[in-house]
Amino acid sequence: MQNLEKFREKIYVCNRTTDGYCLYRCPEYNLKGFESYGARGRMYIARGLLEARLEIDASLVDRISTCLSCGYCTQRCAFDLTEIFETLKGDLVDAGKGLDKYLQLGESIKENHNPYFKRQKDRLAGIEEKIKPTKGAELLYFTGCASAYQYPTIAQSTCMILNELGPNYQILGEEWCCGFPLIRTGQVGLAKEIAEHNLEIIRASEASQVVFSCAACYRTFAKDYPERLGLEVNFKSFHITEFLSREFEKHQPTFKGKLEGKVTYHDPCHLGRHMGIYQQPRDLLRNVPGVDLVEMEENKESARCCGAGGEVVKFGYPEITLALAKKRIEEAEACGAEIIASTCPFCYGNFKDTVKNTGAKLKVQDITEIISQVI
Numbered sequence: 001m002q003n004l005e006k007f008r009e010k011i012y013v014c015n016r017t018t019d020g021y022c023l024y025r026c027p028e029y030n031l032k033g034f035e036s037y038g039a040r041g042r043m044y045i046a047r048g049l050l051e052a053r054l055e056i057d058a059s060l061v062d063r064i065s066t067c068l069s070c071g072y073c074t075q076r077c078a079f080d081l082t083e084i085f086e087t088l089k090g091d092l093v094d095a096g097k098g099l100d101k102y103l104q105l106g107e108s109i110k111e112n113h114n115p116y117f118k119r120q121k122d123r124l125a126g127i128e129e130k131i132k133p134t135k136g137a138e139l140l141y142f143t144g145c146a147s148a149y150q151y152p153t154i155a156q157s158t159c160m161i162l163n164e165l166g167p168n169y170q171i172l173g174e175e176w177c178c179g180f181p182l183i184r185t186g187q188v189g190l191a192k193e194i195a196e197h198n199l200e201i202i203r204a205s206e207a208s209q210v211v212f213s214c215a216a217c218y219r220t221f222a223k224d225y226p227e228r229l230g231l232e233v234n235f236k237s238f239h240i241t242e243f244l245s246r247e248f249e250k251h252q253p254t255f256k257g258k259l260e261g262k263v264t265y266h267d268p269c270h271l272g273r274h275m276g277i278y279q280q281p282r283d284l285l286r287n288v289p290g291v292d293l294v295e296m297e298e299n300k301e302s303a304r305c306c307g308a309g310g311e312v313v314k315f316g317y318p319e320i321t322l323a324l325a326k327k328r329i330e331e332a333e334a335c336g337a338e339i340i341a342s343t344c345p346f347c348y349g350n351f352k353d354t355v356k357n358t359g360a361k362l363k364v365q366d367i368t369e370i371i372s373q374v375i
């Protein structure tokens, strides 16, 4: 437990304090009903591993690997628990005990530069018609694997909005996975290699601003690259909702269309709790003609995780994801919404699957899809 060692003191402080503020809203703890699935229990496990009193068996690997990195606990604790648990995942990987499913994601990223076992050369195939890139433009749109391969309507809508608003922008077909699934599952060495590739091609493009339609890519570039991987980032990163809010403030667009209905906004964990962006997505939605924005009971800092856990938990433990997503969909229905909007392709795909599985009468849309319909 080489890397966990640096958190030894914090782990002991937690074990002595045992206040348990972290447990109240932990989705895993509430779902499973066992303390070992919550942050306080995981901190006991961490101590047991540091003191070599615990054997690393399948049940222990599950307790650590199921953590969604949702950040509820970090918000209630004095420590950055997400970082501690992700470091612990890394030490399990180094000990040869990483979860197989997570290691498969790593294999795909190593071979194909995306976690979906798709070909790198097809990265832009779903959006080629919508792109109007300008070589050397100051602005660069980093599509991310999920928007490029799995949910291309998000990348298409982002391009359509940029086309309409008018700033020149670049898209690089050589972009690789940002490394988010690797950092969340403790495969940090490989994450650093691919991050260096991304930084190098962006440096060569001479872009000074990079915009992301994916909450996860945004967190990775803005926070993980400099803070977790120690890399120098020489451009400004913006989530698309930050970027559009700023643009709309400068030049209020003339909307050509109108949307009818009640919309509720789901805060993605990696945009909300992790990056503190709550207001801009709401402002953008309120700006859309015809939108009646309604809030779910749990919103902003308290928003429930959609259950995808940055897509990795969905890949490793689909039954957990489905159970948690169902709760969030029920919450959206309870507030009278007809549309649940988000700004993260993982939440988007997860809600789409859940609506299909449960037969819920709710439309799932990304904010870029909503705006591109009316702009």
Ligand code: SF4
Binding pocket: 013, 014, 015, 017, 018, 019, 020, 021, 022, 023, 039, 040, 043, 076, 077, 078, 079, 081
């Ligand atoms: S809130 Fe933090 S210190 Fe308190 S029990 Fe939870 S993890 Fe430990």
Ligand code: SF4
Binding pocket: 022, 025, 026, 027, 028, 029, 037, 038, 039, 042, 066, 067, 068, 069, 070, 071, 072, 073, 074, 081, 082
């Ligand atoms: S990050 Fe989320 S799932 Fe993991 S321990 Fe904290 S509250 Fe629970």
